[in-house]
Amino acid sequence: MNLKKKAFELRKDVVEMIYRAKSGHIGGDFSLMEILVDLYYKQMNLTPENFKDADHDRFILSKGHAIEALYVVLADRGFFPKEDLDTFGTFGSKYIGHPTNKVNGIEMNTGSLGHGLGVGVGMALAGKMDGKNYRVYVVMGDGEVAEGSVWEAAMAGSHYKLDNLTAFVDRNHLQISGTTEQVMNLKSQENRWAAFGWNVISIPGNDLDAVDNAVALAKKIKDKPTVIIAHTVKGFGVSFMEDKLVWHHRVPNDDEYQAALQELDRRGARYE
Amino acid sequence: MNKIANKAVVNNVLVEVAGKDKNLVVLCSDSRSSASLEPYVKNFPAQFVEVGIAEQNLVSIAAGLAACGKKPFVFSPASFLSTRAVDQIKVDVGYSHTNVKLVGIAGGISYGDLGLTHQAVSDIAALASTPGLRVYLPCDRFQTEKLIRALIQDDEPAYIRIGRNPVADVYEEGNVPFALDKSTLLQDGTDVTIIACGEVVQYAKTAGELLTAQGISARVIDMYCVKPIDEPAIIKAAQETKLILTVEEHVKIGGLGSMVAQVVAENSPTKVVSLSLPDAPVIPATPAQIFKYYGMDADGIVKKISALKSDLFS
Ligand SMILES: [Mg+2]
Numbered sequence: 001m002n003l004k005k006k007a008f009e010l011r012k013d014v015v016e017m018i019y020r021a022k023s024g025h026i027g028g029d030f031s032l033m034e035i036l037v038d039l040y041y042k043q044m045n046l047t048p049e050n051f052k053d054a055d056h057d058r059f060i061l062s063k064g065h066a067i068e069a070l071y072v073v074l075a076d077r078g079f080f081p082k083e084d085l086d087t088f089g090t091f092g093s094k095y096i097g098h099p100t101n102k103v104n105g106i107e108m109n110t111g112s113l114g115h116g117l118g119v120g121v122g123m124a125l126a127g128k129m130d131g132k133n134y135r136v137y138v139v140m141g142d143g144e145v146a147e148g149s150v151w152e153a154a155m156a157g158s159h160y161k162l163d164n165l166t167a168f169v170d171r172n173h174l175q176i177s178g179t180t181e182q183v184m185n186l187k188s189q190e191n192r193w194a195a196f197g198w199n200v201i202s203i204p205g206n207d208l209d210a211v212d213n214a215v216a217l218a219k220k221i222k223d224k225p226t227v228i229i230a231h232t233v234k235g236f237g238v239s240f241m242e243d244k245l246v247w248h249h250r251v252p253n254d255d256e257y258q259a260a261l262q263e264l265d266r267r268g269a270r271y272e
Numbered sequence: 273m274n275k276i277a278n279k280a281v282v283n284n285v286l287v288e289v290a291g292k293d294k295n296l297v298v299l300c301s302d303s304r305s306s307a308s309l310e311p312y313v314k315n316f317p318a319q320f321v322e323v324g325i326a327e328q329n330l331v332s333i334a335a336g337l338a339a340c341g342k343k344p345f346v347f348s349p350a351s352f353l354s355t356r357a358v359d360q361i362k363v364d365v366g367y368s369h370t371n372v373k374l375v376g377i378a379g380g381i382s383y384g385d386l387g388l389t390h391q392a393v394s395d396i397a398a399l400a401s402t403p404g405l406r407v408y409l410p411c412d413r414f415q416t417e418k419l420i421r422a423l424i425q426d427d428e429p430a431y432i433r434i435g436r437n438p439v440a441d442v443y444e445e446g447n448v449p450f451a452l453d454k455s456t457l458l459q460d461g462t463d464v465t466i467i468a469c470g471e472v473v474q475y476a477k478t479a480g481e482l483l484t485a486q487g488i489s490a491r492v493i494d495m496y497c498v499k500p501i502d503e504p505a506i507i508k509a510a511q512e513t514k515l516i517l518t519v520e521e522h523v524k525i526g527g528l529g530s531m532v533a534q535v536v537a538e539n540s541p542t543k544v545v546s547l548s549l550p551d552a553p554v555i556p557a558t559p560a561q562i563f564k565y566y567g568m569d570a571d572g573i574v575k576k577i578s579a580l581k582s583d584l585f586s
Contacts, residue, residue, distance in 0.1 A: 122336020152329035
């Protein structure tokens with residue numbers, strides 16, 4: 001399947017999950033879907049078969065609340081049966097609302113924001129120490145970068161010249177209380193990362209080709225980690241959810257559920 | 273008096289092991305000299321990571337290393353490591369269950385006159401309550417060595433608190449009874465039990481000897497394994513002696529005394545009295561002066577037991 005269409009098909013799976021469980025973070029799931037699709041279907045050396053090996057690429061979803069997007073991708077890639085996700089949000093299910101390494105394909109527990117980049121620095125350092133070729137990918141939210149620990153890790157990433165580390169900022173300009181600029185001004189993200197010694201690539205983050213080119217480019221950069229500032233649209237793919245704060249974690253009602261699936265079908269069909 | 277600090281013993285063990293195991297990695301937060309780690313850093317620069325003054329990142333990086341098969345030992349002053357990085361310890365170490373060994377140096381009131389900023393008096397409360405994390409407070413250089421050698425063998429997370437200065441030997445070279453996660457019986461007795469952890473075990477041991485001379489039969493237990501705590505030893509003491517006195521370089525709430533009292537109350541109610549640091553900054557002084565001032569040294573322990581004894585035993 002065309003990967004651009006795939007991103008819309010996976011969004012439908014997210015809608016199904018959240019509608020069924022009556023819980024989830026649909027807006028953030030949708031804003032980073034092209035990033036996950038490019039990494040898991042194209043760029044990363046990470047499969048159910050090599051997941052336990054020492055050489056596979058590492059992925060950390062630092063904005064752990066976008067877990068539904070990761071679950072549908074992992075299921076579709078064969079890390080676990082898709083039917084397992086029917087238990088999402090039910091009593092005792094290991095498929096909970098944030099990533100845990102009880103789930104096949106997930107290495108680190110996240111959800112408390114500001115941890116993933118530091119963990120990624122440690123994974124990248126381990127790769128350097130052992131002369132391994134694997135790469136480390138960390139996806140953060142834009143609201144998340146208000147955490148001071150992100151910048152501790154940013155310092156360490158450039159200090160140790162971790163060119164095997166690529167971070168994403170899912171720059172959708174919204175967080176739970178409002179726009180990022182209202183809550184805590186994040187303007188000039190690019191300049192901030194550059195000042196910390198990172199290679200910075202700024203892209204339209206819901207454009208799969210742009211994501212793919214940026215990830216490929218980062219692999220060629222030497223002696224610096226790369227951050228990809230992915231300018232995304234929260235809720236991307238369903239027009240009535242796009243750039244709407246309420247869809248940070250609203251659950252679709254019956255009409256919205258049907259309308260969302262229909263629009264995702266329609267928009268995905270463009271890429272057949 | 274012993275002149276070798278527990279942290280120097282840790283360094284020696286790591287230097288020895290690092291040569292054989294390239295996965296051993298030491299991390300510091302601008303604390304290599306406080307941790308007496310210069311020999312390690314000099315000999316194994318490729319197995320050393322300096323993160324600067326950034327304790328949260330220190331712990332996250334260690335967790336990332338561990339997730340890739342490394343065996344990180346993290347060194348930072350206990351005050352900063354245990355509470356500044358508590359969320360990273362909770363999530364990246366305890367919850368993710370990474371093989372990270374967190375070594376809090378200059379624990380307790382080692383820095384007796386530097387103020388509460390530099391004192392770790394609530395680290396047991398913060399970290400023993402963290403799911404998935406073990407907590408150890410070894411008492412002397414010999415036990416510290418045994419503990420570190422044991423922990424290097426496993427791949428589970430742990431917090432180890434050690435002090436800054438050399439402490440009196442509790443054990444003798446070549447005679448260090450040690451079983452991981454089992455307390456050590458220093459002296460048996462039937463009237464009263466003293467349970468201590470960390471560097472105040474020396475006072476508990478001396479107090480036991482003084483009490484014996486006074487005709488009071490005191491059991492003395494070195495509870496270096498604060499978590500998992502040795503419940504059978506506590507229950508046995510509650511059943512076989514009439515009073516349990518706990519001694520710890522920690523505030524009363526959430527420390528060893530709290531944990532012992534809980535085990536006793538649930539299993540075999542007996543009077544438990546805690547000697548601990550105040551719910552306030554301690555008086556600025558040397559550690560020995562501080563323990564004396566708050567009645568936690570050997571004389572203080574004996575006095576406390578003598579004051580309580582008429583009610584309980586004769
Ligand atoms: Mg956002």
